[in-house]
Amino acid sequence: MTPNENPAADPDQERSSECPAQAASAEPLAAAKTTTSRRDFLKAGGMLSLSSLMGTGALMAQSDDARAAIEWAEHFQGNYRLMTPKEKAEARARLEKRYSAEYAKKVTVDGTEAQPNVLMGYALNVRKCIGCRRCVKACVAENNQSRGPDAGQRIEWIQVLKMERGEFSKEKMNQGYPEGLGIQVGGNAYSPAGAVLEGQYHYEPAAVPEKDATYMPIACMQCEKPPCVKVCPVRTTYREPDGVVVIDYNWCIGCRMCMGACPYWARRFNVANPVLPKEEMNPVTHYLGNRPRMRGVVEKCHWCLQRTRQGRYPACVEVCPVGARKFGNLLDPESEVSLILARKNVFRLKAEMNTFPKFFYFYD
Amino acid sequence: MSFAPDYFRYILKGSMKFYAWMGFLAILSAIALYGFYLQNTEGLIVTGLTSQIHDGLYFANLVFLVGVAAGAVTIVFPAYVHHHKAMHEVTVLGEMLAISAVIMVMLFVFAHMGRPDRLWHMLPYIGIYNLPGSMLGWDVLVLTGYLLLNFVCGFYFLYVKYSGGTINKKFFMPLIYISIVWALSIHTVTAFLISTLAARPMWFHSVMPIRFIVTAFAAGPCLIILAFLTIRKNTKLWIQDEAINLLSLIITWCLGIALFLTLSEVVVELYARTEHANGLYYLMFGLHGLTKLVPWFWGSLIAMIVAFVMFLIPSVRTNYKLLPIASVLGFGGIWVEKGMGLVVPGFIPTPIGEVTEYYPTMIEIMMTIGLWALGFFILTILLKGAIGILLGEVRYGGAAAKPIDVASSGKTAAYESR
Numbered sequence: 001m002t003p004n005e006n007p008a009a010d011p012d013q014e015r016s017s018e019c020p021a022q023a024a025s026a027e028p029l030a031a032a033k034t035t036t037s038r039r040d041f042l043k044a045g046g047m048l049s050l051s052s053l054m055g056t057g058a059l060m061a062q063s064d065d066a067r068a069a070i071e072w073a074e075h076f077q078g079n080y081r082l083m084t085p086k087e088k089a090e091a092r093a094r095l096e097k098r099y100s101a102e103y104a105k106k107v108t109v110d111g112t113e114a115q116p117n118v119l120m121g122y123a124l125n126v127r128k129c130i131g132c133r134r135c136v137k138a139c140v141a142e143n144n145q146s147r148g149p150d151a152g153q154r155i156e157w158i159q160v161l162k163m164e165r166g167e168f169s170k171e172k173m174n175q176g177y178p179e180g181l182g183i184q185v186g187g188n189a190y191s192p193a194g195a196v197l198e199g200q201y202h203y204e205p206a207a208v209p210e211k212d213a214t215y216m217p218i219a220c221m222q223c224e225k226p227p228c229v230k231v232c233p234v235r236t237t238y239r240e241p242d243g244v245v246v247i248d249y250n251w252c253i254g255c256r257m258c259m260g261a262c263p264y265w266a267r268r269f270n271v272a273n274p275v276l277p278k279e280e281m282n283p284v285t286h287y288l289g290n291r292p293r294m295r296g297v298v299e300k301c302h303w304c305l306q307r308t309r310q311g312r313y314p315a316c317v318e319v320c321p322v323g324a325r326k327f328g329n330l331l332d333p334e335s336e337v338s339l340i341l342a343r344k345n346v347f348r349l350k351a352e353m354n355t356f357p358k359f360f361y362f363y364d
Numbered sequence: 365m366s367f368a369p370d371y372f373r374y375i376l377k378g379s380m381k382f383y384a385w386m387g388f389l390a391i392l393s394a395i396a397l398y399g400f401y402l403q404n405t406e407g408l409i410v411t412g413l414t415s416q417i418h419d420g421l422y423f424a425n426l427v428f429l430v431g432v433a434a435g436a437v438t439i440v441f442p443a444y445v446h447h448h449k450a451m452h453e454v455t456v457l458g459e460m461l462a463i464s465a466v467i468m469v470m471l472f473v474f475a476h477m478g479r480p481d482r483l484w485h486m487l488p489y490i491g492i493y494n495l496p497g498s499m500l501g502w503d504v505l506v507l508t509g510y511l512l513l514n515f516v517c518g519f520y521f522l523y524v525k526y527s528g529g530t531i532n533k534k535f536f537m538p539l540i541y542i543s544i545v546w547a548l549s550i551h552t553v554t555a556f557l558i559s560t561l562a563a564r565p566m567w568f569h570s571v572m573p574i575r576f577i578v579t580a581f582a583a584g585p586c587l588i589i590l591a592f593l594t595i596r597k598n599t600k601l602w603i604q605d606e607a608i609n610l611l612s613l614i615i616t617w618c619l620g621i622a623l624f625l626t627l628s629e630v631v632v633e634l635y636a637r638t639e640h641a642n643g644l645y646y647l648m649f650g651l652h653g654l655t656k657l658v659p660w661f662w663g664s665l666i667a668m669i670v671a672f673v674m675f676l677i678p679s680v681r682t683n684y685k686l687l688p689i690a691s692v693l694g695f696g697g698i699w700v701e702k703g704m705g706l707v708v709p710g711f712i713p714t715p716i717g718e719v720t721e722y723y724p725t726m727i728e729i730m731m732t733i734g735l736w737a738l739g740f741f742i743l744t745i746l747l748k749g750a751i752g753i754l755l756g757e758v759r760y761g762g763a764a765a766k767p768i769d770v771a772s773s774g775k776t777a778a779y780e781s782r
Contacts, residue, residue, distance in 0.1 A: 079485075079492055152409040161716065201718055218716055227562065233500040234485045235492045251492075253485050254478015256418045257500050263563035265714045269418050269478065272409035295407035296478030353562055 071098070080248040080287065081238060091250075092287055099285070099292060103276075107283040109291055112309040114242035120303055120358065121243070121330035121337040122314075123346070124217065127363045128324035131208040131215030133160055135316035135325065139219075142304060142315035143290035144282050148275030155268045157301040158219040158316065162203045165212045166193025219316075220245065220266035220301040221349065221357030228258035228267065237298075243330070243358055244303050246288040252297040259298060263353045267300045303327070330358065366760060367526055374752040375745050381598070382748075389741040396734025399727050400475065408478060411728040416720045417711040419476070421732045424703035426472035428583070429739075430554045431576060431702065433465035433510065435584010437547035438614050439607075444540050450604035454592070456754065459518035460746035461588060462547070466511040468739035475731060499557045506550045513543040518746075522753045527760040551580050558710065566643030566710045575625045579698045582618035585611040586671075586695040590688060591747065601751045609682060616675040619694055623672055626665070626701070639717075643709040646719070654721045657708060660700050667697030 074094050077083075083091065092109040099107035136158045140147060145155040168188045175187035195216060209215065226245050229237055236251035237258055259267045273295045285291035289305035304314035308327070312318075317325040328335030333342075337360070340346065344362040378386075402410045413420050439458030442448035474480045485491040486504060494501045517539050524531050552573045558564065559572035589611050592603045630648070633641035645651055647661045671694035674680045681687065713719045752758040 075481075082492075150409065152414065155415070159716065159718075195717075201716075230497050231499060231561075233494050233498040233504070235494045236485070251482070251485055252479065253482045255476075255500060256478065257498070257557075259415070259418050260558070260561050260710075261563055263715045265416075265716045265718070268415045269413075270407065271411075271413055271415075272407045298478075 074098070074250065077250060079234070079236065079251045081235075088287075095287070095291060099283075103278045103281045103283070103292075105278070105281070105283050107281075107285060110284075110286045110289075110306055110309075112286065112305075114240050114244075115309065117329075117331055118242045119330040120222070120308060121328060121335075121341075121360070122222070122303065122317075122358065123326040123337045123340045123344075123360045123362055125324040125326070125363065126214065126216055126361050128322045129160075129215045129217060130322055131160055131162060131203070131210070131213065132321060133158075133208075134319050134321060135217060136160065138315040138319035139301070141280070142282055142307075144274075144276055144285070144292045145299075146270060146272065146274030146276060146293075147280070148272070150272065152271040153275045155270070155274075155299065157266070157268065157299075158217050159201060159265065160215055160217045161195060161201045162210075163195045163214045163216055164192040165214070167191055167212075168193075216361070217316075218264055218266070218349070219359070220262075220303075221264050221355065221359040222301075222303060224356035224358060225354060227261040227263065227353075227355060231257040231261045233257065240288070242309075244305060244308075245300075246302055246305070247298060247300065248288065249291070249293045249297045249299065254296040254298065256298065263350050263355060264357075267298050269298055270295050367523055370526070370758050370760075371749050371752075374758045375748050378748070382744075386741060386744065389737040389744070392730075392734045392737030393741060394734070396471075396475075396731050396738055399731030399734065402727060403475065403731075404480065410725060412723045412725050414720065414722075416714050416718055417708060417722040419707050419711065420722055421704070421724050421728050422472045422476035424707040425732055425735070426469050426476060427554055427558075427576075427707060428699055428703045429465050429469045429472065430507070431551055431580030431698075432584045432587055433462045433469065434547045434551040434577070434580045435582075435588065436462035436465070436514070437544050438581055438585050438611060439588065440540060440547075441544050442610055444537070445544070448606070448610060450606035451610060453754070454601075454603050454607055456518050456521050456750050457591070457595075457747060458588065459514045459521075459543075460750050461584075461591065461743060462514040463511060463518060464739050464743035464746055465584075466507055466514070467742055468735065469507060470511075471735045471738060472732075475735060499553065499560055502553045503550075503557055506546065506553050510543070510546050510550050513539060513546055517543060518750070522750055525753050526758060548577065551576050558707075563715045564643075564710045565640035567706075569629075571625055571629060575622065575629075576702070578618045578621045578625065579702050582615050582622055583695050583698040583702075585615045585618075586691040586698075589615075589691045590695075591743075593684060593688060595747065595751065599748075599751050600755055600757075605682075608684070608687070612675055612681045612687065615691075615694060616672070616681065619668060619672045619675060622698070623668060626668075642713055642719075643711075646712045647705055647709040651712065652719050654712075654719060656721050656723075657705065661705055664697040664700035664705060667693040668701065671697060 074091070077091050077094075078087070080088060080091065088111055092111050095109045096107055099109070136156050139145070139158050140156055143157070145157065146153050148154060168191055172187035172191070176185040176189060177183050203210070203213075222243055222245050224239075224243070226237075226239060229235075229239055229245060232238075233255060234251060234253055236253070237245060237247045239245050254269070256269060259269060270293055274293055276292055281292065282290060284306055286306035286309070289302050293299050304312075304316075307314060313327050317327045326336045326340060328337040330338060330341075332338060340362055341360065344364050346360045346362045348357050348360060399410075411420060411422075436458040439451055439455055443451040443455040474483075477483070486493055486501070495505070496502070517536065520536060521531065555573035555576035558567040559569065562568050589608055592608055592611075595601055596603055629644070633644045637645070642651060646654065647657050649655075650658050671690045674686060674690035675694070680690070708722050712721070749758070
């Protein structure tokens with residue numbers, strides 16, 4: 001049964017005698033329409049694919065003039081850690097050219113390696129933090145994070161958790177589950193107190209610190225056994241010899257496995273093309289640090305490599321108005337952090353995860 | 365080599381219904397291509413992804429489709445290990461499904477990645493391939509291997525049928541056995557991808573791999589049954605009742621085990637109701653007033669239970685008017701439970717406790733539909749070509765050659781005399 005047969009209208013039919021039409025629907029009236037529609041379909045399909053290919057080609061070739069010539073070589077560069085020093089210098093020079101053109105100022109991309117006998121460590125005094133979030137803002141300013149009108153264009157590496165003091169009241173005592181069921185829940189269960197891993201952490205009071213809250217900032221813990229490094233399929237994130245976990249932004253494929261693996265929610269994703277106004281851009285950058293990123297890559301705190309490898313403090317440490325943040329070399333017994341570890345009550349977040357963070361919390 | 369021209373010439377001819385179907389799929393695929401263009405110029409901000417919930421529809425669908433690809437083993441295994449005659453006739457159709465499903469997985473991977481233009485970074489030697497550390501590295505390896513295995517096995521079989529020769533068992537059978545074991549591995553590794561993330565308590569338990577396998581072996585055959593019934597209705601290939609009934613039996617078992625595993629997860633997590641259970645609680649009852657996924661969860665649970673009961677009753681299972689309904693319910697239920705119902709709640713709350721919700725955008729939804737359409741486009745082409753060769757309508761030498769009958773072919777006799 002070949003409903004498509006209309007020999008006069010379709011010369012193709014004669015060739016295809018061994019391949020009759022599949023379907024059982026016999027519509028002789030539609031025969032003429034079918035043969036023309038097959039050709040039209042193929043034509044239309046061909047036009048569609050051709051035009052979309054052309055369109056894609058045109059769009060890919062289209063780009064800003066200053067950036068276009070440089071981006072081609074940048075696109076094919078290898079992983080930074082495996083480059084020779086000469087290749088690294090070339091990569092940095094390319095980026096300097098590109099950033100300088102894009103941000104209309106002289107941008108430097110430093111490549112200072114890890115210094116010997118340095119293992120960076122950080123300590124934060126939870127008793128002192130007042131939740132002012134100046135560290136958050138300073139980090140954004142120093143590290144060229146995207147900032148734009150859309151929520152997806154705003155990235156902040158530091159998250160400040162608000163911990164409640166707790167309200168256990170006599171009124172609630174008998175408000176739990178009744179005795180008879182054998183399920184005992186006291187009336188003051190579910191009363192918030194301290195760090196509760198359930199809730200939202202955006203607070204905007206008129207003044208901080210608020211009466212019934214304490215605050216705990218969290219950013220990348222720079223773990224000694226980082227789960228993010230383990231899961232990266234292209235090894236773009238890795239632990240540098242001085243202890244900082246870094247990302248080669250040009251190598252990241254944006255699979256976000258590292259974001260899933262991090263127990264501290266330290267990593268952020270560039271969902272958009274980063275919005276970074278020229279005037280606000282910090283031109284002193286480090287290749288593995290605060291250089292401007294691109295869409296589709298992951299970024300996170302790197303303890304301000306552009307500062308710390310030059311012997312300065314990270315921006316958050318400098319800006320903290322109450323001196324809650326301390327930074328130093330863990331291998332130097334006289335550094336601030338080593339002294340804190342030796343003398344204060346120190347703890348780490350989620351220690352049971354065996355990530356061995358180098359970001360310590362303490363109270364005194 | 366006339367195989368390719370003959371094959372393509374056969375595929376390109378069809379009825380009005382065929383062209384309407386393919387045209388419809390092509391339009392949806394074009395939308396997906398447009399979405400892909402948007403994502404690669406504006407970034408993933410056109411989707412509803414955030415740094416809090418950074419795996420959404422695309423990841424959910426790719427995880428589900430790995431399962432569908434693995435489900436092809438429910439045809440290959442009975443056919444070649446148990447010498448199930450009815451399945452044996454249609455094994456190659458299962459392999460075609462596996463090929464399309466793996467291609468769909470790769471399409472969704474491209475949609476999901478932040479920088480698909482940098483995929484070459486994963487190639488060994490040119491880039492860096494992180495084995496044995498990275499589960500995603502293993503996943504890419506096993507998926508690529510599975511695609512190649514099915515491609516080689518399927519098209520070797522088709523080519524031999526086309527040219528009227530006999531299968532070289534020394535070459536073919538080891539590949540078939542490897543592909544059976546490999547099918548299990550693709551979905552186990554995909555389960556490991558999320559179940560090894562200690563930071564995500566909703567996934568970090570050892571029931572995840574077995575849950576993946578049984579839901580795959582329930583959802584895959586549901587789709588295969590629907591495909592087989594469609595093939596019966598629209599082509600000359602008659603797939604035996606025994607093949608379809610065996611698939612229904614497999615679904616019954618696997619759906620039952622899947623429901624049991626869901627039940628054990630619910631009991632274990634909600635008995636103590638620690639903060640680790642927050643993801644599941646969000647899915648089932650909502651958290652802090654955010655309840656978007658609650659109707660999806662209960663709907664999928666009801667769908668799976670109804671499907672299970674329908675499959676359980678033999679008179680319903682063998683009633684081919686009710687079987688499509690049960691299959692659709694089973695497939696849809698598992699798609700929700702394993703896709704959105706597993707991936708999204710894993711991120712709620714974030715590891716440090718922020719509770720947010722995921723709102724997929726229209727572009728994301730259309731792109732998902734479009735990529736499914738593209739996958740079905742490829743599936744239809746592959747199935748059509750395979751059916752043409754199985755029926756003997758595409759064979760070397762055209763009309764002049766002797767037609768080969770599927771049931772009594774020399775190859776079948778060769779297999780059975782092992």
